[in-house]
Every structure is written in C-alpha cells, then in structure tokens.
Amino acid sequence: MTSTEERAAVRSVRPRGRRVPAELRNAGLVGVLVVLAVIGGVTRPAEFLNLNNVIVILMQASVIGVVAVGMTFVIIGGGIDLSVGAIVALSTVWATTVATQSFGIGGIVFTALVVGLACGVINGAFIAYGKVVAFIMTIAMLASARGLAIQISGGNTQTIRPENQALVDLGYRDHFLFGVVPPLVLIFAVVIAAGWIALNRTTFGRRTFAVGGNPEAARLAGLNVRAHTLALYALSGLCCGVASIMLIILTGSGTSANGNLYELDAIAAVIIGGTLLSGGRGTLVGSVLGVLVFTTINDIFTLNNLSTATQQLAKGVIIVIAVLVQKLLASRSPTT
Amino acid sequence: MSATRRGFLVGGAVIGAGALAAACTSNSEPTDASTQAGPAVNADNAKPGKKVTIGFAGPQADHGWLSGINAQAKAEAARYSDVKFVVAEGSNEASQQAGQIQTLINQKVDVLVILPADGKQMTPSGQKAMDAGIPVVNLDRIFDAASAYRTWVGGDNYRMGFNAAAFIGQRLGGKGTVVELAGIDNLELTQQRTQGFDDGLKKFPGIRKIGRAAAEFTVQTGQARMSELLQAHSSFDALWNHDDDQGVGALQAIRQAGRTDFLMCGGAGSKTAMQAIKADDSVLKATVLYPVTMAASAVRVARLIAQSKAMGDLAETEVPSSITLFSAVVTKANVDKYLPTAFD
Numbered sequence: 001m002t003s004t005e006e007r008a009a010v011r012s013v014r015p016r017g018r019r020v021p022a023e024l025r026n027a028g029l030v031g032v033l034v035v036l037a038v039i040g041g042v043t044r045p046a047e048f049l050n051l052n053n054v055i056v057i058l059m060q061a062s063v064i065g066v067v068a069v070g071m072t073f074v075i076i077g078g079g080i081d082l083s084v085g086a087i088v089a090l091s092t093v094w095a096t097t098v099a100t101q102s103f104g105i106g107g108i109v110f111t112a113l114v115v116g117l118a119c120g121v122i123n124g125a126f127i128a129y130g131k132v133v134a135f136i137m138t139i140a141m142l143a144s145a146r147g148l149a150i151q152i153s154g155g156n157t158q159t160i161r162p163e164n165q166a167l168v169d170l171g172y173r174d175h176f177l178f179g180v181v182p183p184l185v186l187i188f189a190v191v192i193a194a195g196w197i198a199l200n201r202t203t204f205g206r207r208t209f210a211v212g213g214n215p216e217a218a219r220l221a222g223l224n225v226r227a228h229t230l231a232l233y234a235l236s237g238l239c240c241g242v243a244s245i246m247l248i249i250l251t252g253s254g255t256s257a258n259g260n261l262y263e264l265d266a267i268a269a270v271i272i273g274g275t276l277l278s279g280g281r282g283t284l285v286g287s288v289l290g291v292l293v294f295t296t297i298n299d300i301f302t303l304n305n306l307s308t309a310t311q312q313l314a315k316g317v318i319i320v321i322a323v324l325v326q327k328l329l330a331s332r333s334p335t336t
Numbered sequence: 337m338s339a340t341r342r343g344f345l346v347g348g349a350v351i352g353a354g355a356l357a358a359a360c361t362s363n364s365e366p367t368d369a370s371t372q373a374g375p376a377v378n379a380d381n382a383k384p385g386k387k388v389t390i391g392f393a394g395p396q397a398d399h400g401w402l403s404g405i406n407a408q409a410k411a412e413a414a415r416y417s418d419v420k421f422v423v424a425e426g427s428n429e430a431s432q433q434a435g436q437i438q439t440l441i442n443q444k445v446d447v448l449v450i451l452p453a454d455g456k457q458m459t460p461s462g463q464k465a466m467d468a469g470i471p472v473v474n475l476d477r478i479f480d481a482a483s484a485y486r487t488w489v490g491g492d493n494y495r496m497g498f499n500a501a502a503f504i505g506q507r508l509g510g511k512g513t514v515v516e517l518a519g520i521d522n523l524e525l526t527q528q529r530t531q532g533f534d535d536g537l538k539k540f541p542g543i544r545k546i547g548r549a550a551a552e553f554t555v556q557t558g559q560a561r562m563s564e565l566l567q568a569h570s571s572f573d574a575l576w577n578h579d580d581d582q583g584v585g586a587l588q589a590i591r592q593a594g595r596t597d598f599l600m601c602g603g604a605g606s607k608t609a610m611q612a613i614k615a616d617d618s619v620l621k622a623t624v625l626y627p628v629t630m631a632a633s634a635v636r637v638a639r640l641i642a643q644s645k646a647m648g649d650l651a652e653t654e655v656p657s658s659i660t661l662f663s664a665v666v667t668k669a670n671v672d673k674y675l676p677t678a679f680d
Contacts, residue, residue, distance in 0.1 A: 047568050052593075056563050059592075097363045152361045155397035156680040157555055157581050159608055171592050250559055252588045255581075256398055257554040302564035308521045308550045 028325040029273065029289040032318065033296065040300045047303050055182060059171075061295040062188035063246045064265050065288060068273075069195040070239025071266040072287040076199070077232040078212035078279030079134040083123060083141035084240050084266055088259030090149040091115040091244035096158040096254030105167045108160075108248065113241040119145055120237015124230035142263070149256035157255040160248065168252040184246050191242065196284050208232065213280030268315075269294060272322040293318065381640060381648050382416075388642035389420040390635060391440035393433060394451040394475070396426040399553060400581050401604055404628035404679025405451060405475075412632035419639055430457035437461040441468050447642040449634045450485075451475040459484045473638045476630060482657075486641060489634045489659045491626040493528035494535075496663040497576070500601045500624045501536025503665045504543070504574040507599060507621070511542040512573030515565055515598075517558065517586055519578040521550040529578050529603065546572060551582045558582030562589035574599050580606035580623055587612070590619055605666060607678035614671045625664045628679045633659065 040048035047053060067084050074081045094100065095112035103110075123141050126132045132140075160168050169175050170183045177186060199205035210218040211228050219225045240259075248254055269290030275282025294315065301311040390413060397403035406426065413421035422445060424436035433453045440448060441464060448465050452458030455477040462472045462484030474485035504514060516533065519526045530548075537543055547569050551557035558581070566589060575598055577583045583602045590600070602609045602623035609623045640647060641655050650656070666674045 044568065047570070053567050056567050060560050060563070094361060097361055099361065099363070150396065150398050152363065154363065154680075155403035156363075156400050157584055157606075157608070158363070159584060168588070171588065173592065173594050247556065250588065251555045251585045253555050253584050255555050257581075258556050260552065260554060260556070298560065299564050299567070302549045302561060303568040305547055305549075305568070 026274065026283065026286050026289060028329055029286060029293060029322060031325070032293055032322055033289065036293065036296045036300060040296070040303065043300070044303045048300065051180065053299065053303075055176075055180070055185075057292070057295050057299050058185045058188070059182050059250065060298065061291050062182075062184045063243050063250060064262060064269070064295075065188050065291045066191045066239050066243040066246065067259075067262055068266045068269045068287045068291050069191050069284060070236035072195070072270050072273070072275055072282055072284050073199065073208055074232050074236045075267070075270050075275050075277065076212045076279060076282040077208045077229065078215060079127065079229065079232060080138065080267070080277075081123065081233060081236045082135065082138040082263045083119065083145060084236065085259035085262030086142040086145035086149070087116055087119045087237055087240040088244050088247065088262055089256050090119065090145040090152075091241050092247055092254035092258045093149040093153045093158065093256055094254075095244060096160060096248060097152060098158075098161075101161050101164055105164050108164060108167060109245055112244040112248070113238065116237045116239070116241020116244060117234060118237070119240070120234040121230065123237065124233030127233060128226040128229035146256060153254070153256050155256060157253050159253045167249060171249045171252075184249060187242070187246060191239070192284065192288055199284050204231075209280060211279075265291075265294060268319060272319055290322075293322070381645055384416070384418045385643045385645065387418050387420070388446040388639060389422060389443075390638050390642070391422045391424070391437075391443070391445035391448045391470075392450075392635070393424040393437050393440060393448070394426050395433075395453045396428045398428070400606055400679050401579075401626070401628060402426075405631040407679070408628050408631035408677075409449065409635050412635040416639060418643075419635075421635075428453050430454050433458060434461045437465065441465050441470060445470060447471050447473065447638040449473045449475055449631075449638050451631070452477050452479070456480050471638075471641050473634045473641065475634045487637055487655055487657050487659065489630055489637060489661070491630060491661050492663050493525045493626070494532035496578075496603055496624045496626060497529040497532025497534070498536040499532075499663050499665050500576045500603065500622075501533045502539070503601055503622050503624070503667075504576060504599070505537065505540035508540075508543060508573050510540045513544050513546045513569075513571075514574045514576060515569055515572045516545060516548040517562055517565065517575060517577040517582070518548060518550045519553045519582065526550070526578065533576055551579075551585075553579050553582050555581060555585035555588075558585030559589045560585070562586035563593060566590065566593045566595055572598050574601065575619070576601050576603075578603045580604045580609040583609055583620070583623075587618060587620060595619070601665075605674060605678055607675070607680050610666060610671050610675050610678045613666060613668055614675070616668050622665050622667045625662075625666060625674065627661055627664075627677065629677045630661055633661070 071081055091112045094115045095108045100107050100111045119141060123137055126137045127134050176182050207223055207228050210223060211225050215225050247258055270287045271277055273286025273290035297314055392409055394406060395402055397406050413419050424440060427433045427436060430453050448470055450462060450472055459480040462474060462479045465472050466484060471486035474488045476490040478488055479485050518530055537545060547565055549561040549565050551561040577586050577600060580602045596619060598619060599621045600619045602620060605623050605625040609620060612618050612620045637655055646653050647655055
C-alpha cells in the first residue's frame, strides 16, 4: 500500500466530528464577498451597488461557474481535470463551424454537448480503465483538444451567422426573464441546483465522496470505482459543453482562444470553496461562492480603472487569505 | 494531430451521436478568390526571374490576425512561377521555432521570411541565417540586432493609437470623453498603442480619457472587460479598442447593455469588423489597420532580395532595410478599398 493510500485510509477512519462543518467553511467566503461588496460600494457606490452590476457579475460568473460545478465533482472524487478550458475551446469551435451552423441552433447545442461529453468520456476511460494518472491524461487532453480547436478553426474567430442569431439574442436585455433574469444566469442556477441535489441527496453523490475519500475502501464496499470515475470526468466534460453554449450566447462566436486558463480559475474557485484537493470532502456552494469572489474582484478592479497586474496580485492574496480563514475556523472547531 | 482527430471520431461513434458532430468540422464555404490577391505587382519585377526558394517560419495561427498572415504569405508566394515556398510548421515556442529555422538554413533556402514567436529570443536564429549567407526578412516582431536581418517589414503600433485618437478627436469635434479597451498589458505593442493614443489625444485638449481596461486579445475577455467598462462609465463619447478579435466580444457586451451612445474605433482590420463598418448598424465606425498584407509584402521583398532586384517604384538600387507600414483608418467611406485584404 502506498503512503497516499495509507493516509487516505487513516483519514477515512477519523471521527466525523473533526470535519469542519460546510456552513463554517462557506461563512469565510461569504465574509470575503461581503468585504468585497463593501470595498466596491465605497469606491464606486453609484456603479457598483445597482442591479445592472449584479447582472454583469452574475453573467460573467455563470460560464466559469458551470465549469466549476463539474470540477467540484471531479475533485471531490479524488481526481483533477486540467482540460476544461481546452474542452470549452474545442466545443465552441466545433459548434460554430459553417457546417454545424447549417443545422441551426439545435445543431449548435447538440454539437457543443456531444463534443464536451465525448472529451470527458475519453478522459475518464483512460484514467479509470487505462490507469493513466489524471494529471497526465487531462494535460494530454488540454494539448490535443486546443490543438484540434486551432486546426478546425484555422485560428479564426467563427461568428454566429444571422440565421442563428436567436441564440445570441438570449444574452440581450429584451430576452431577460421578467426583464431582470438573464437566461444564462437561469442556466447557471439550474446547474447549481441539479449539482447540489446530485451531490448531497443521491447515491451518486455519496459514492463520489466515498470514491474520493478512500477508493480502496469504496471498492471493498462493492462500489464500481472505475465506472464511477469515468462518470465523474464525463460529467465534467458535459458541464464544459453546457458552458460552451453559454459562452457562444455571451460572445456570439466560437474560437480556439476561448476558455483560456479556465482550468486554473475553476480549480482555484473549487479549492477556496473548501473542497480538499486530495478528494473526499467538499461543497458545491463553496465552489459557487469561490467563482463569485473572483468575478466580483474583476468587476471592482475594472470599475476602479486598476491594471491587470494589480488584479492578479489581489487574486493571489485573496486565495491565501480565504484558505487561512478556513484553517483558522477549522482550528477553532471544538473537536480539535 | 490526425491520431487525436481519429480518436475523437471513434469516440463520437461509440456514443452513437458523433456522426453529425463529425460532419461539422468543415468550415468550407465558397471563398472569394480576390480576397487573397494583393495590389498589382510592378510589371518588370513581376516577370519570372531566377528561380528562388523562400523559407517561411511563423508562429502558430491561434489568432485571426496570425492566420491571416499565413494565408497572405502563401497566396503571395503562389503568384510567382519562379518561387519555391517552404513553410515550417507554426510554433509559439522560441526553442521550437529556432529548430525549424535551423532546418530551413540546412536546406539552404535562398532567403528566409521570419515572423518570430518573440523578437528578442529569436535574434540568434536570425543571426545564424545571416551568418550562413541567407538574407532574412524579419516580419513584424523586430529582432534585437540589426545584423540579424536584411530587411524589416512590419506595422506601426504607436501610429495605430495615434491615428485612432486623430479619428476620434475629429469625429467628436474635439470635445468629449473616451474609454480605452487595451490588449495584453505586458506586451510592448499594447503599451505603444496606448502611448500613441494618449499622445494623439493631446492635440484635443477638450477630450478626456476616463477609463481603461486590458483584455487579452480574445473574444471572451473582450466581452467580459467591456461589460464591466460599460457598467463603470454610464456615458462616454468614444471607445478605442486595440483589437478587432476582442472587439467581437466587446460589441456583444455593448449590445447586451443596450448602449448606443458612443462611437467605437477598432484595431487590426478583421473582415467581421469591416463588414460591420460597411453595414453601419452598430457603434463600430472605424478600425485602424495593422495590415496582414505585410506578409505578402515580406514575401515579395524576399523574392526581390534573392533575385538581386530593386524595388520598382523607388530610385534605390537596393531593397530598403526597413519598411514600416501605415496604420490607415478604415471608415465607411473607404472600407471597400480595404475589405479584400481583411483577415477572417
């Protein structure tokens, strides 16, 4: 038995009381969001504290948010998916070629979902059945999916043609539900709700925690760990497909440059959301809060005319602070 | 790459739904042959001369402008019966590109056209070719040392910003507020485009720049930063956007916010942008060229150098050592002249 497995086994027999309650973990992030809101409200009160700005932030958060939901499942299940950005790029490109667009909006949506799912299935099959390390397999997918995206598009930005404009119209104000809810945000909400139920109220969710916490114990308990691992990567790929459709709505185009560094943004959001990188523990709500924190930072910085460099610096600092706050809360919990 | 592609197709078939998706990679549509043809060649120089081999090494075409560069270079080379054109696989990595240039040197091509992945890092490669007696036409991203190239052909980022400011200043009648959507901030070309713009605005004391954000030359970041900029500035009179590719996203953000209260000037000269300018149905009223035709010019110049010919319309006996292209402002009035050379 390798030392990692030993540690995982040891962890799985720790008393449940040592776990930091999910509410506490998320409280730290809600605190960060509140602080950010105060900063935004003080520096640019008129522009930051209004409904339009909330819509801007939520629309930006929705695309990467859906990717982060899939990533949360993979990481709780003890894996990692570095290929999400490249899959988004490939799906948006494949879904916006002249040939795909000739099938109409249905063709675009179908292709984006199938390409995302197929990439996820390939990832999962090699990791679960080919025993390729997740890190390596998804890096290989990262390289080849983006390469294929560049090859198909020829490096060009493929815009949505006039006959499929109805899809892009979903991003415009006159298509908001009740005049205030953008369809993109609604999709995001549905994905969060479905993900939360799947993770917390179904056998699939419990199996995910079991597989991530201690795969050997899960196998001995009779779980089909391989099939479940494959399903997790397929789910992540499918989320990328959904995010691709959302990105096409948002930008009216597909390009091989899409989803650049999504893997880092999604993983960072999941980790500051309180999910353990080693698997077995995590919350979906935390990941969503993590995405909102990063999107709000972007918004505040642009509103205040600050440079990209300071923005990156602030992101780094906030990651460290969020993790430290979680540690602090963890050490204060009564059982430790 | 073909193995990966096959993998995808097989994967798709296994799922049972791949057939439609697989058929969807095609991007072919009837192309207009005239889009690839540049202006007429000087009659004497166009006549077939000594047979020459031109080597071409450029970055990976992962951006509309770069794929336009590749297309222009290939189309131009194909126009001459006396040119053999050898293209190295595009690469964004300096070490990989150095290897490709070495291969071209070993093949003893007569002249090299190099668009370096990075001008500074690739200088030794240019130097090596020159030392081996192969003249180098350095395209756009300039080498560190003058000895590393025979002739430099490239665009003028400073003047892009400067001309954008002049256009906006005139359109606004010298009064108003502007917002800038820049490209990747740590690139020299972004700093030059911003510097040129700021210097250009100094001629219009009534115009104030009230906001600036840096996107990353991608549609996605263009949309994100623009929607935040629009939120930050509830009213302004003009927008200077450094790049037409990110402009696709910026225009989406503008439509999503329902804003029509300002005019927009783009940069680079994509076909999408020029078509929008021609249609005149959005805030986009102009784009400042960073012409992809520079690749065709570089191939043309390389051929002349290899054949020891002069440039037809100049009095000089030799091809000049530096050719800086003009950053023309494309508006509805002159768009038809530039549309044939726009990149996809």
